[in-house]
Amino acid sequence: MDADTNRADYRLAPVQFSRxxxxxxxxxxxxxxxxxLSIGTLTMVAALYIAGASGVAWTxxxxxxxxxxxxxxxxxxxxxxxxxxxxxxxxxxxxxxLTYRRRIIRPRPVGTLSLPGDAAALREWNDPESGAVMIHDxxxxxxxxxxxxSHPAFALLDPDEQHRRVVGWGRVLAGACRSGRIARLQVxxxxxxxxxxxxxxxxxxxxxxxxxxxxxxxxxxxxxxxxAGERHATTIxxxxxxSAASRQVRTQGGGMRGAATVLRQEMTALTGALRAAxxxxxxxxxxxxxxxILRTAYDPAVGVDLERHPLVGRSLATAGPVAVAESWDHLRxxxxxxxxxxxxxxxxxxxxxxxxxxxxxxxxxxxxxSLHYLPVRADQAARxxxxxxxxxxxxxxxxxxxxxxxxxxxxxxxxxxxHQEADLTAGHGVLRTTGLICVTAPTVDExxxxxxxxxxxxxxxxxxxxxxxxxQAQAFTAAALPLCRSV
Numbered sequence: 051m052d053a054d055t056n057r058a059d060y061r062l063a064p065v066q067f068s069r070x071x072x073x074x075x076x077x078x079x080x081x082x083x084x085x086x087l088s089i090g091t092l093t094m095v096a097a098l099y100i101a102g103a104s105g106v107a108w109t110x111x112x113x114x115x116x117x118x119x120x121x122x123x124x125x126x127x128x129x130x131x132x133x134x135x136x137x138x139x140x141x142x143x144x145x146x147x148l149t150y151r152r153r154i155i156r157p158r159p160v161g162t163l164s165l166p167g168d169a170a171a172l173r174e175w176n177d178p179e180s181g182a183v184m185i186h187d188x189x190x191x192x193x194x195x196x197x198x199x200s201h202p203a204f205a206l207l208d209p210d211e212q213h214r215r216v217v218g219w220g221r222v223l224a225g226a227c228r229s230g231r232i233a234r235l236q237v238x239x240x241x242x243x244x245x246x247x248x249x250x251x252x253x254x255x256x257x258x259x260x261x262x263x264x265x266x267x268x269x270x271x272x273x274x275x276x277x278a279g280e281r282h283a284t285t286i287x288x289x290x291x292x293s294a295a296s297r298q299v300r301t302q303g304g305g306m307r308g309a310a311t312v313l314r315q316e317m318t319a320l321t322g323a324l325r326a327a328x329x330x331x332x333x334x335x336x337x338x339x340x341x342x343i344l345r346t347a348y349d350p351a352v353g354v355d356l357e358r359h360p361l362v363g364r365s366l367a368t369a370g371p372v373a374v375a376e377s378w379d380h381l382r383x384x385x386x387x388x389x390x391x392x393x394x395x396x397x398x399x400x401x402x403x404x405x406x407x408x409x410x411x412x413x414x415x416x417x418x419x420s421l422h423y424l425p426v427r428a429d430q431a432a433r434x435x436x437x438x439x440x441x442x443x444x445x446x447x448x449x450x451x452x453x454x455x456x457x458x459x460x461x462x463x464x465x466x467x468x469h470q471e472a473d474l475t476a477g478h479g480v481l482r483t484t485g486l487i488c489v490t491a492p493t494v495d496e497x498x499x500x501x502x503x504x505x506x507x508x509x510x511x512x513x514x515x516x517x518x519x520x521x522q523a524q525a526f527t528a529a530a531l532p533l534c535r536s537v
Contacts, residue, residue, distance in 0.1 A: 063213065065403065067396035082130040083120040090116030126394070126516060139378070139520040148523075150374040164370035165344070169527050169535065174337060174366050177310050180317065182334035183366070184310055185533055191292040192233050193309050194534045195317055196340060198332035199284050199324060204404055216403045218327030220478065225323050227425040227479025231298070232316060233291035234534045235425070239284045239410060240418035242346060242353050280416075285335070285343070288313070288320055289534035338364035340532075345369045347530045350416055350490055351385040374523065380497060381522040386416075386490045387497045390525035391504060392537075393485030395514035408510040409487070415500045416490040420529045422536075424482040431480035435471050442467065486529035486537070487515065 090113035097105030119129035142148055150166035158164055163172045163185070173186040175193070185194045204212060226232045259265055290313045292299065302308035317334060324331050335343070341364050346353040348371035356362065375382040380389045397405060409419055426434070442464050449456060474480055489504050491497035501517065508515045518525045521537065528535040 064400035067398070080128070080131065082133070083128060086116040086120040086130045090114075090120075125519075135520040148376045150371070152370065152372050154372075158367060160367075163344075163366055164368060165527070165531075166371065166374050167523050167527065169531075169533070172533065175306050175310060176337055177314065179310075180314055180334055181336055182317070183337040183340050184313060185340075186306065186309075190233075190536075192289045192534065193292060193306075193313050194287055194289040195313060196285050196287045196335045196343075196532045197317070197321070197324075198335060198339075199286055200330040200332060201284070201328075205407055212403055215328055222320070222323040222327055223423060223425070223481055224477070224479040225319065226423065227428065227431075227481065229316060229319070229425070230427050231291055231295040231312070232288065232425050233294070234287075234289040234536075235423040236287040236289070236532060236534045237284070237421045237423070238287070238418055238532045239282060239420075240530075241280050241282055241412075241416055242350065243280055243416075280413075282410075285532045286320070286324070287532040287534045288316060290316060337366050341366045341369035344531060347418075348374075349384040349386070351492075376523045379517060379519045379522065380494065381526050386492060387494055388522070388526055388530065389489050389497055389501050390518050390522055390529045391487040391489065391501070391508075391515040392518050392525075393487070393508070393513050394516040396483075396485070397512035399512065401512055406511050406513075408507040409504070409513075412503060412507050415503060417500070417504060418488040418490075418530050420486045420488070420532075422484040422486070422528070422534070424484075426480045426482065428474065428479070431474055435467060435474065435480075438467055439464075439471075484537070485513075486525065488526060488529035490530075 093109050093116075094106055094113045097109040101108065119133075122129055124132065147167075152164060161173050161175075163169065163174060165172060168189070171187065171189055173188065175184040175186055176182075177184055177195075182195050186192075187194070204215070207215070223235070226235055257265065257268065259269070290309065292309055295309070295312050298312045299305075299308040302311040321331050342353075342356055344366070346356065371383045373384060380387055382388075406419070442460070446456065446460065446464075470480060487504060487508075489497065489500045491500045505515055518537070524535075525537050527533065528537045
């Protein structure tokens, strides 16, 4: 009896994710679908009143096309929903915005990051008090700082310890929701080639280099095996919403100094919450450390050299890529090719903590898993939940009145909504989560093979992924760079 009781105490509790909301504005139709169908209906009615049945026949190409693009899906989206993506891609292609070349001769303005696309507007601010670098986005009105964290292998912990750490991480996310000033949290877990410096440092400190056969063999083994390995690095980026924190910024003196003071308060609170969750905080990244991350994201081949030579390549002014070429489904940078996958569906059934292990422990593949958390204030989350509940109930009555059969998806979405409302009442936070996976390889063929392996690992993790197209450059900055960028 005692053994059974102890086994029950150490049993992990499964968790379940909310389904991706696919409910439209009216009868399951999205805004683009309603616009297309409205144009087709108005065309048919106008032709019927003007020219009768012959007018309806003459205008059939118009209303027939609108019906087709509003009802036929391609790649998980309706044709009409592809139009904004295709239109933006065609506009960028016509204006030659798919390629980027750094102008090495012309210097950049002081304080700017040498990044392509819309990320070129980012500015750096070196905080004199904390020593951390803060990235200012003047368009999104955010100020971002990045912290490096480390943790023991979650899969090797006992169930009770795993449960305790999951609860601690939940408190971290709940604190971000209560703040009201945090725009986004980005957790990035990436793999990168290991230069072998860790093995070399251990050998220098603990080894006996007496020129014996064993010492020579061991030293040669370290030199050959070290660069062939890979290591994992985890960072958490904290983005301050300057619009929401405008009053506090003015109280602290205004400007970037006032914003940096407010962000330091959030950084202190996050550091304490992370330590309470038994995560080892490595310190907030300086400009040199962030420059290495940005540089190795675009040019992974140079990562080993940067680690072996700590005085080279540590400037944010030159941390960006030299050349970028964007294609429909991948992005080519200095020494690698990248593809970004979107986690379109989280596990629908109950899973246990650590379900992402197949994705995290993929061997031989350079990839970055980024989770973007958008905190929602408790009052705003309560209003959104009440609004969604009212819409779901109204849609159910509308379907019943017109004789449409109630499907299980709508019922499951309503149950998820009730579960979120119960969690909010119990004091938990509501966050909108986006998962992105950036896969990197030297060539296109190797990239396709790596993407196939990652997709298979996602299936093992009970997740569904979708390869983003027409927006790989913007998706890369959101997935591979710890700058709290959105897609």
